Each structure stands twice: as C-alpha cells, then as structure tokens.
Amino acid sequence: MTERGLPPPQGAQDFAAVLRREGVLPxxxxxxxxxxxxxxxxxxxxxxxxxDGVLVAGDRRATAANxxxxxxxxxxxxxxRHSLMAIAGVPATAWExxxxxxxxxxxxxxxxxxxxxxxGKVRALxxxxxxxLGMVLQGVGVVVPIFASYDAAAxxxxxxxxxxxxxQFEAADxxxxxxxxxxxxxxxxxxxxxxxKPLRKLKANDAIMLxxxxxxxxxxxxxxxxGVDRRADVFPIVKTITSAGIETLxxxxxxxxxxxxLV
Amino acid sequence: xxxxxxxWVEAIANRxxxxxxxxxxxxxxxxxxxxxxxxxxxxxxxRQKIFEIYDRIAMGGIGHPGDIERLRLAxxxxxxxxxxxxxxxxxxxxxxxxxxxxxxxxAAFEQVYGAPYLARLIFAELGRGDVPNxxxxxxxxxxxxxxxxxxxxxxxxxxxxxxxxxxxxxxxxLLREHDATKASLSRAVRIAAEAWxxxxxxxxxxxxxxxxxxxxxxKHLDEQLAHAAVECAVLERSSTLPITWxxxxxxxxxxxxxxx
Numbered sequence: 001m002t003e004r005g006l007p008p009p010q011g012a013q014d015f016a017a018v019l020r021r022e023g024v025l026p027x028x029x030x031x032x033x034x035x036x037x038x039x040x041x042x043x044x045x046x047x048x049x050x051x052d053g054v055l056v057a058g059d060r061r062a063t064a065a066n067x068x069x070x071x072x073x074x075x076x077x078x079x080x081r082h083s084l085m086a087i088a089g090v091p092a093t094a095w096e097x098x099x100x101x102x103x104x105x106x107x108x109x110x111x112x113x114x115x116x117x118x119x120g121k122v123r124a125l126x127x128x129x130x131x132x133l134g135m136v137l138q139g140v141g142v143v144v145p146i147f148a149s150y151d152a153a154a155x156x157x158x159x160x161x162x163x164x165x166x167x168q169f170e171a172a173d174x175x176x177x178x179x180x181x182x183x184x185x186x187x188x189x190x191x192x193x194x195x196x197k198p199l200r201k202l203k204a205n206d207a208i209m210l211x212x213x214x215x216x217x218x219x220x221x222x223x224x225x226x227g228v229d230r231r232a233d234v235f236p237i238v239k240t241i242t243s244a245g246i247e248t249l250x251x252x253x254x255x256x257x258x259x260x261x262l263v
Numbered sequence: 264x265x266x267x268x269x270x271w272v273e274a275i276a277n278r279x280x281x282x283x284x285x286x287x288x289x290x291x292x293x294x295x296x297x298x299x300x301x302x303x304x305x306x307x308x309x310r311q312k313i314f315e316i317y318d319r320i321a322m323g324g325i326g327h328p329g330d331i332e333r334l335r336l337a338x339x340x341x342x343x344x345x346x347x348x349x350x351x352x353x354x355x356x357x358x359x360x361x362x363x364x365x366x367x368x369x370a371a372f373e374q375v376y377g378a379p380y381l382a383r384l385i386f387a388e389l390g391r392g393d394v395p396n397x398x399x400x401x402x403x404x405x406x407x408x409x410x411x412x413x414x415x416x417x418x419x420x421x422x423x424x425x426x427x428x429x430x431x432x433x434x435x436x437l438l439r440e441h442d443a444t445k446a447s448l449s450r451a452v453r454i455a456a457e458a459w460x461x462x463x464x465x466x467x468x469x470x471x472x473x474x475x476x477x478x479x480x481x482k483h484l485d486e487q488l489a490h491a492a493v494e495c496a497v498l499e500r501s502s503t504l505p506i507t508w509x510x511x512x513x514x515x516x517x518x519x520x521x522x523x
Contacts, residue, residue, distance in 0.1 A: 005368075107340075110343075
C-alpha cells in the first residue's frame, strides 16, 4: 500500500507479478544445485484436431511412485471460455499453474478492458513454465502441459505442447505427453496416416472413440495411466473446443459409446 | 495554517466544496435489480464509465478519469488476489469497500497537503442464492451508503450516483415508485433510462419538488441519445459460468429503449 493508500499500479498488468508482490506466489525452495531431475510424468494426456475443432482427453489416475493415490483426478482444466490446459507432471504445481493462468486471463480482460490475444495466452503459459524452472531443477515440480485454445482472429482451434522449460510447439495434428504418451503417439500416428480417415476428418463420435481407445492402449502397458475403469465406471475426461466454446462430454455419453463399440 | 483545528475544518470544507463543484456536471449512473440480476446504465460522450470488477461485482464512476482508473484497478487487484488466494466465494463487496477502499479514500481526502480522489463510485454485487443484491455508493471522502440494513430505511433494490445530492435523491424517489425486481431486462433498461434522464435534467434545489411527467423525461432522454453513447451492462443470475458480467452492445440497448 503506497500511492494514496492504494497498491501501486502494475504497468504491464501481469497478474503473476501482482501475486508475487503480495507474497501469494511461492518461489522454489533451494536445497542443492545437483538434485536429480525427475523426468517421468506419470499420467497420459492427449489432444488432436478433428472435424469440429480440438479434442483433449486425459486419464484419471494420480500416482506416487508405484502407489495409486487417486483414481478420479481431473487433468483437463478449463482456463477460460475458449481455452483448455491438460496437465502431466506434479499435480500441486500443475493445478496451481492452471489457477494462476485462469486468473491472469480474467485479470487482463478486466483491467485492460479487452480479451487477451490468442498468442498472448499461449505465451503466458510458456512464461509460467519458465518461472517454474527452479522447481524443475529441484526435481519436485516438473509440469509438461498441453494447451488448446480457439483462435478467434483466425477462426480455428489451435493446439500447443510445451517442454518443462517453457518452449512452446504448435502441433499440426496431435500431441501427447506423460508416461503413457509413446503408446498414444503411436496409436494417433497410425490412425492419422493409415486409418480410415485422417484425424482432421473424424466426426465427433469417432474422435471420442479414438481418444478412449488410445488411452486404453496406453493403460495396457503403463501402470501410471488409468484408462477406463470398467468396475467403477470411471471414464477419462474428454473435452472439446469448437467455435461454440468448450464442451465436457458426460460420463453417460462416454459409457454409451464405450459399451456399444469397445467391449 | 492547518495546525489549528479550526483551520483544518475550514480546509476540509473548502476541499469538499471544490470536489462537489468538480463532480456536479457528471452524468448519473443507475443500477437496479431486475428479474435475472442487475442492470447498470448511463449515457456517456467520451469514455467508458461502467466496469466489471469481479465475477459478481460491477462498478460505475463519475469524476476524474485518472482517479476512477486508480480506484478501479485497485478494486480489481484486491478482488482478484482474494479470489486467487482463497476462493471466488470469499470475494465480497462489503469487505472491499469497508476495509480497503473507504479508509484509503478518507485518508487521501483528509490529508490536506495531498490530492484527494475526485471520484464518486457506485458498486453492485449480485447475491448468491437467496442473498439479496447489494448496491453500494462510495464517495470521495470514504463515506459509504448501501441499499439497506441501516436504521430508519427500508431495503431497496437499486443504487444511483449523480453529480449533485438533489439529483440523486430525485432519481431514488423515481426508482422507489417503479419496482423492477420482477421486470424483464428490456423494461428494467427503460426504467433505468428514465431515472437517468431525471438525474441529468437540471434539478431544483428542493428535492421534494414534484417529479416531471414521463413524456418530459422521455423527450429529454431522446435529445441526449441523439449525441451520446448509451452504456449498459448486466450481471446475470442465469449465467452458466462463474462470470456473470455481460456488456450489452449499444444497438441492443437502443432497441430496448425503443421497444415501448
């Protein structure tokens, strides 16, 4: 509290900077420079472009070493009306990052009286990942997200994946990260190249089926990926972004599709 | 000069007179409850005057644009930080005004060697569930008026600010006669515009004087609409998202005003 009793104005309107000033955003603890870097992200998330836009899916399992901690984790998070972030990595850091991002976009829109550009949103996540580098080097906070957003200017849904240091890559057709991603990438590459139709031409139901099958494939060999839990009726989270906005597919619809075609 | 108590009182009185004089030509802002939430309306020539503060809070301001901007940014920052650190449910207009903005305004107003905030603000907060909507007026000296709960006054479903005290009182009188709580958005917009028109007309010093006829108000409004922009925003209860704010496109508002 300085200028006439109110906090000093933020020139760049960067919400993360406001949080840091208020001491709400913690910095990475420093224990030793040579801590082993944990490279595994025990989960599987995937995203690909289909005929209506982008589909993003993630399994529900959260693990700590070889223990299953939670089987209903939500790893596909809505950041705003047109953006989704799917997370692989340390949940504490990833969820906090999603929260900062969500509030940053709102904060920007409210203070600047305009929506943040698509490029600005993509870059904002990149910057958060870069700020998190300290945690990554400590081996406690690695996050490797996928970001999907509807670009209103170009009228097309776009898809990005990142590395743990914040480099962003725009995916042409699909992206997958996490421990089960090699299997998912193989499935998606195969389907895109030699399937009945390339991914971009798939109708919504076929796209959803492919996402569920890809996660099941990953779960068959990767113990850290949940897939579909048939006994408890737990399904992966599947969300789509189209020009109309974000849609979360109901468990009932997933169950109907899954039981009709997969079993 | 101001080390003597009497001089200090005199300095404050001068300052109050100066600020009131500056605020007097300000275009009134009306906020009122309707069936699906809250509508805020004003007419402006140069700049935006109604703003989104948080998921369920909106603000309107008259005064110096620089001061309004500082207060607006502070309000957004305070709400966003609280909403981030705790939850959107913990963000409350009452706390924002009572604990943060009011003391800052009062301090700036009474430190006679510094600049006061040249601003008069109206805040509206959409209640959750059964909680009623809150309308709160915050003045340059930090004083707060709300739409209810205080002694000797019944609960009201509106809040207004205007350049002068008598204009605001006359607007309140008009709004007391028109209950918009069950009204459609279109009707609420027309009531708000009528109240704006009344507040904007040169008002007599005696607020108790007879209110002008509706036709007179409508004529004045139409004259003003010819060369000013109409600004209107709503906080919608039926919103499927946590964010309830929606700014109405000008064409939509004008269509509602003509719908009668």
